[in-house]
Amino acid sequence: MADISIGELARRTSVKVPTIRFYEQVGLLPAPVRTEGRQRRYGATAVARLNFIRHARELGFELPAVRELLSLSEQPERSCIEVDRIARRHVEDINRRIARLVALRGELESSLDACGHGRVAECRVIEALADQTAQP
Amino acid sequence: MADISIGELARRTSVKVPTIRFYEQVGLLPAPVRTEGRQRRYGATAVARLNFIRHARELGFELPAVRELLSLSEQPERSCIEVDRIARRHVEDINRRIARLVALRGELESSLDACGHGRVAECRVIEALADQTAQP
DNA sequence: ATACACTCTCTAGTGACTAGAGGTTCAAGG
């Protein structure tokens, strides 16, 4: 594959141009070769690496985790256990977030159900918020 | 209630001191009276307002929404419809987030299930990430 | 040769705080 510009790389990976530069800045992508006019030119490995990053980000991995996964993926002879651990930790984190959101939704929906759409003075949603339930 | 210090307000509302100052800075809390030495002193209304804010934040409302809810709660004669709308929009947002997280978890768990804990070279999790599935 | 889309660097902004530096004030004990 001939070298491609940053815009073309963006098109092929669905990652925006400023984001690509940002990834380079934080060391997720290696600095590419440049034209005489100092424009970036990328090859096939950059496309693959950036797709990997994008997919991991879509799955909700944070950048430090992406960094770890990238570095593991470059050591094909190592055991898969670390990868497994990172992914499992992430699944647990997702589970916690889901549980929290479900609880929030429950609390909100029950005040909404109780809301008679009268005046704000009698609004259950507002009441629920104004409730003094801080522990001392 | 006698006036209380920012630290005491923090204790009574479980909101950290720097966060209280931040809320004042962004106009969520009115600037309180000060002692001669320029220290903040709060009354009962500040405790109530900050509890309201804290509870709304715990429910996942963002600061602009909290601002709206606060302003509505101060117009007790108005209809409750606006409050209802804000809360319902928020429930929908929570639903979207839950759906997304459930989908992510599914994708992650199926790669984890397929992972035989061998070498990274055969790791399904890594494979799934490296998959070239960007739309052109 | 010119047009113009693309690229460059750099700075600053987002949301909702959090952390730290360096200095001042309050309340209690001696």
Place this chain on the structure above:
DNA sequence: CCTTGAACCTCTAGTCACTAGAGAGTGTAT
């Protein structure tokens, strides 16, 4: 009254993962 020390003050900068914009330079097609 004096001292100690916890709590307070302001201000700046950092977090995360980008996003937006200014102002200048480059590449390519006609």
